[in-house]
Amino acid sequence: MRDIYLDNNATTKVDPQVVDVMLPYFTEQFGNPSSIHRFADGVAKGIKNARQQIQELLGCEHDSEIIFTSCGTESDSTAILSAIKAQPFKKEIITTAVEHPAILNLCEYLEKEGYTIHRLPVDKRGRLNLEAYKAMLSDKVAIVSVMWANNETGTIFPVVEMAEMANAAGVMFHTDAVQAVGKIPMNLKDTKIDMLSLSGHKLHAPKGIGVLYLKRGTRYRPLLRGGHQERGRRAGTENSASIVGLGKACELALQYMEHENTHVKAMRDRLERGIVEQIPHCFITGDLENRLPNTTDIAFEYIEGEAILMLLNKAGIAASSGSACTSGSLEPSHVMRAMGIPYTAAHGTIRFSFSRYNSMADVDQVLKVMPDIAAALRNLSPYWENGAPVANPEQAFAPTYS
Amino acid sequence: MWDYSEKVQEHFFNPKNAGAVKDANAIGEVGSISCGDALRLTLKVNPESEIIEESGFQTFGCGSAIASSSVLTEIIKGMTLDEALKVTNQDIADHLDGLPPEKMHCSVMGREALQAAVANYRGEEWSDDHEEGALVCKCFAIDAVMIEEMVWANKLRTVEDVTNFTKAGGGCAACHEDIEAILEKVLAEKGEKFDPDAAPIEVAKPKAEKKPLTNLQRIKRIEEVLDSLRPQLMADGGNVELVEVIGNTAYVNMTGACNGCQMSAMTIAGIQQRLMEVLGEFIKVVPASEMAKLVTIGA
Ligand SMILES: Cc1ncc(COP(=O)(O)O)c(C=O)c1O
Ligand code: FES
Numbered sequence: 001m002r003d004i005y006l007d008n009n010a011t012t013k014v015d016p017q018v019v020d021v022m023l024p025y026f027t028e029q030f031g032n033p034s035s036i037h038r039f040a041d042g043v044a045k046g047i048k049n050a051r052q053q054i055q056e057l058l059g060c061e062h063d064s065e066i067i068f069t070s071c072g073t074e075s076d077s078t079a080i081l082s083a084i085k086a087q088p089f090k091k092e093i094i095t096t097a098v099e100h101p102a103i104l105n106l107c108e109y110l111e112k113e114g115y116t117i118h119r120l121p122v123d124k125r126g127r128l129n130l131e132a133y134k135a136m137l138s139d140k141v142a143i144v145s146v147m148w149a150n151n152e153t154g155t156i157f158p159v160v161e162m163a164e165m166a167n168a169a170g171v172m173f174h175t176d177a178v179q180a181v182g183k184i185p186m187n188l189k190d191t192k193i194d195m196l197s198l199s200g201h202k203l204h205a206p207k208g209i210g211v212l213y214l215k216r217g218t219r220y221r222p223l224l225r226g227g228h229q230e231r232g233r234r235a236g237t238e239n240s241a242s243i244v245g246l247g248k249a250c251e252l253a254l255q256y257m258e259h260e261n262t263h264v265k266a267m268r269d270r271l272e273r274g275i276v277e278q279i280p281h282c283f284i285t286g287d288l289e290n291r292l293p294n295t296t297d298i299a300f301e302y303i304e305g306e307a308i309l310m311l312l313n314k315a316g317i318a319a320s321s322g323s324a325c326t327s328g329s330l331e332p333s334h335v336m337r338a339m340g341i342p343y344t345a346a347h348g349t350i351r352f353s354f355s356r357y358n359s360m361a362d363v364d365q366v367l368k369v370m371p372d373i374a375a376a377l378r379n380l381s382p383y384w385e386n387g388a389p390v391a392n393p394e395q396a397f398a399p400t401y402s
Numbered sequence: 403m404w405d406y407s408e409k410v411q412e413h414f415f416n417p418k419n420a421g422a423v424k425d426a427n428a429i430g431e432v433g434s435i436s437c438g439d440a441l442r443l444t445l446k447v448n449p450e451s452e453i454i455e456e457s458g459f460q461t462f463g464c465g466s467a468i469a470s471s472s473v474l475t476e477i478i479k480g481m482t483l484d485e486a487l488k489v490t491n492q493d494i495a496d497h498l499d500g501l502p503p504e505k506m507h508c509s510v511m512g513r514e515a516l517q518a519a520v521a522n523y524r525g526e527e528w529s530d531d532h533e534e535g536a537l538v539c540k541c542f543a544i545d546a547v548m549i550e551e552m553v554w555a556n557k558l559r560t561v562e563d564v565t566n567f568t569k570a571g572g573g574c575a576a577c578h579e580d581i582e583a584i585l586e587k588v589l590a591e592k593g594e595k596f597d598p599d600a601a602p603i604e605v606a607k608p609k610a611e612k613k614p615l616t617n618l619q620r621i622k623r624i625e626e627v628l629d630s631l632r633p634q635l636m637a638d639g640g641n642v643e644l645v646e647v648i649g650n651t652a653y654v655n656m657t658g659a660c661n662g663c664q665m666s667a668m669t670i671a672g673i674q675q676r677l678m679e680v681l682g683e684f685i686k687v688v689p690a691s692e693m694a695k696l697v698t699i700g701a
Contacts, residue, residue, distance in 0.1 A: 306464035343436040382442040382460035
């Protein structure tokens with residue numbers, strides 16, 4: 001049986017067409033793009049071409065607004081640190097409670113350095129309150145950083161509208177669009193988004209290549225200083241093969257945009273409907289009407305996520321979990337806690353994330369094994385009895401301490 | 403995902419004694435759903451002999467929680483209650499060929515459920531005697547509560563102090579920032595200020611006035627510990643031989659099934675852990691093959 005990969009929000013397979021365009025840059029066009037000889041002349045052209053392919057996917061005005069970085073995390077760090085360095089008197093940052101650690105841990109660090117961090121809460125569907133957001137905007141805020149789409153639930157935030165609001169208040173706006181780019185259409189030139197992060201490995205390009213989009217006219221300070229690469233905005237010899245690969249991946253993402261939002265979405269929809277219909281006591285998390293087409297995050301009550309993943313893995317199915325145990329912490333995912341998902345369910349969340357490489361047969365296979373997996377683990381659970389949760393789980397099970 | 407041993411996987415995929423024992427007369431319950439781990443242990447104890455005749459578990463938790471519960475029920479079956487009380491969490495982990503440091507708390511939960519069940523049988527109150535904090539140092543499996551207690555008790559002031567007293571921070575250094583945050587917090591509670599450059603406090607030998615071991619004593623103690631581990635290694639078709647002790651480094655030969663087996667690195671880590679516990683000092687266990695390298699380089 002073919003192994004089934006449903007963890008595309010974690011990372012994706014590199015498209016063979018992407019690999020093909022990259023290969024010559026390892027052994028033939030391996031020159032340093034800054035050099036002046038024939039091992040290098042194709043490289044600068046390849047990079048320029050990639051910049052245009054990315055420009056097209058993002059819908060930005062100039063290809064010089066694309067800065068290549070080493071990953072999504074570097075783009076996020078560059079954006080926030082640039083904003084605070086360029087505006088030293090602004091000591092506040094607005095973000096959300098459900099960002100990726102690339103943003104959250106940086107903000108926590110800056111908090112220790114004396115910055116005030118406003119973390120917008122979400123409701124139980126994972127939605128933001130724009131009134132509360134508006135009230136936070138002021139001339140003391142250096143930057144707003146709000147993710148375009150959530151990596152766990154796929155919930156999409158209204159970043160275009162939020163950027164307008166920030167702009168009206170004279171505040172810089174960054175979005176971590178690592179999960180959104182390539183899955184939903186965007187047209188940055190019609191927005192007030194000043195900076196945007198993307199990461200190659202989420203859209204069938206290799207790992208270790210990212211982009212920071214920087215709208216022309218936005219004040220900026222580089223993170224890495226050194227050579228003149230990327231016009232001095234990000235020093236270090238270009239990762240030319242990966243840049244060319246990312247360009248191709250963006251071109252393909254644009255071609256597959258409709259496919260993603262029809263076929264891929266149909267697979268996701270069928271999977272989550274099937275699971276919720278067949279398995280009692282489980283529910284889909286996040287903003288169901290406003291989600292990435294490829295993502296579903298399902299909470300299975302009274303069982304634990306890592307145990308589910310291990311059984312799925314044994315059945316040849318790869319997914320991931322917001323459970324505490326997969327990360328080694330004692331708390332379930334901050335996203336689930338921010339949405340107020342009860343503990344009885346938060347420990348048992350499983351994320352299935354699709355790509356164009358999946359098929360309906362994959363969906364059927366998961367639907368075939370998932371009910372048995374849930375039942376097997378519930379049979380072991382002290383919170384489950386005779387095919388149903390015990391009457392009052394927290395009371396029926398009365399441990400000596402908790 | 404986690405690097406689980408085959409034993410862990412075996413017990414997870416085919417758990418032994420799952421479900422509640424009928425007519426159990428000893429029940430221990432620990433954990434809670436909010437922690438993400440909960441275990442109910444049910445035992446049938448022979449009232450005459452106090453021998454555990456049947457044991458069953460019900461667990462809500464991750465792979466290693468289920469495996470720890472399963473192996474525990476196997477270990478204690480046939481034991482008397484007094485024997486069972488001697489089972490430590492390390493024993494549980496050892497029977498699973500080790501657990502990742504982040505998962506050691508699963509074995510702790512097993513031992514606590516056992517204590518709770520025995521207390522329940524004897525009509526005693528059982529209360530959890532330790533508080534578990536977030537894991538800070540993964541290299542040495544030291545949690546925040548432990549570090550805080552040590553900082554309070556021994557007036558520690560720097561990361562170096564904490565490393566000297568708890569080992570935390572003595573490995574990859576990834577936890578130094580977290581240790582500093584704990585120092586900052588505790589020192590603030592005491593009205594002091596954290597100064598990263600403070601001189602290390604006089605190391606008046608961690609805790610009790612323990613004399614350092616002489617090399618001869620150390621070797622003897624190491625042999626004793628290895629002897630105690632030997633039956634278990636042999637059960638798996640392997641063995642261990644002490645080749646040389648230089649300072650705090652013990653060079654060993656893994657033989658039989660342990661030799662070259664994937665598990666040998668983990669077994670060595672387990673031996674090292676046990677040695678440090680028993681000897682109360684830092685011991686590094688290194689395959690004797692590494693020693694040969696050292697010698698040739700030196701020669
Ligand atoms: C929303 C989001 N931001 C940032 C990142 C980090 O990207 P990278 O792995 O390229 O650093 C990820 C990837 O996990 C992500 O999902
Ligand atoms: S995690 Fe503490 S030294 Fe490695």
